[in-house]
Amino acid sequence: MLAPTNETFYNVALLFMKEQLEPDDLLAFTQGKEEGFIAVYKLYYQEIRYFTFKMLGSKEESEDITTEIFLKLFKIHERFTTQVNIKAFLYASAKNSCIDHIRKVKRRKTIKKDFSDTSTGEFANEIEDVTVEHAIIETVMIKEIYEAVEGLPDKCRQIFKMLYYEGLKPDVIAHQLSITPETVRSQKRHALELLRVRLSDNQMALAVILTLSLLECGQYLNAADTFA
Structure with a gap:
């Protein structure tokens, strides 16, 4: 068994393990079979891509780094015997890759001074203590909200997205869909009630749904397009 990369990321993985690989898929992965690779990729690619996006702020760079991370994982597949590891x-590889990338960008932009070993270490600690923790929490929260929204009934989901993704007013939506504004408001209430139920075991995600303003919710959910 591969030892946990470090205690922090092992505990994170253990805490947020709602998604489960089928035993056959895990075995196939450890044996280097294509179906095992595909199963792991489908389960975690979008999640890790969103995490790196939150660290870097660039979808293109996050896609490149995430792809490299999965290539590394697949090359050492035989070392893994558990989904937690x-x-x-x-997550550990994503964090390290993002820090390396940020360092390179900062070096290119720095003309008058270089990073000493000490400053580099301080920078890494700052990223680990603040940015990484927030990015992990938001990744888990947004993934659950996104999946809950995608599970809404068709019309309900369409109206919810027009309200919160696009920021449209009920009257505008009613005109576009040839329905009444009251129908729009009714579908909105129905969507929020369904989301309350589906997110009841994630108090942070539930708090976002219950308390966010239109602008704030749009900011979160537009970011969730990374999972699409």
């Missing part, structure tokens, strides 16, 4: 490795 797979997820811990992905």
Whole structure:
């Protein structure tokens, strides 16, 4: 068994393990079979890509780094025997890759001074203590909200997205869909009630749904397009 990359990421992986690989898929992965790779990729690619996006702020760079991380994972597939260690490795590798990338960008932009070993270490600690923690929490929260929204009934989901993704007013939506504004408001209430139920086991995600303003909710959910 591969030892946890570090305690922090192992504990994160253990805490957020709602998604489960089928035993056959995990075995196939450890044996280097294509179906095992595909299963792990489908389960975690969007999650890790969103995490790196929150660290870097660039979808293009996050896609490149995430792809490299999965290539590394697949090359050492035989070292993994548990799903927890797979997820811990992905998050730890993502964090390290993002820090390396940010350092390179900062070096290119720095003309008058270079990073000493000490400053580099301080920078890494700052990223680990603040940015990484927030990015992990938001990744888990947004993934659950996104999946809950995608699970709404068709019309309900369409109206919810027009309200919160696009920021449209009920009257505008009613005109576009040839329905009444009251129908729009009714579908909105129905969507929020369904989301309350579906997110009841994630208090942070539930708090976002219950308390966010239109602008704030749009900011979060537009970011969730990374999962699409």
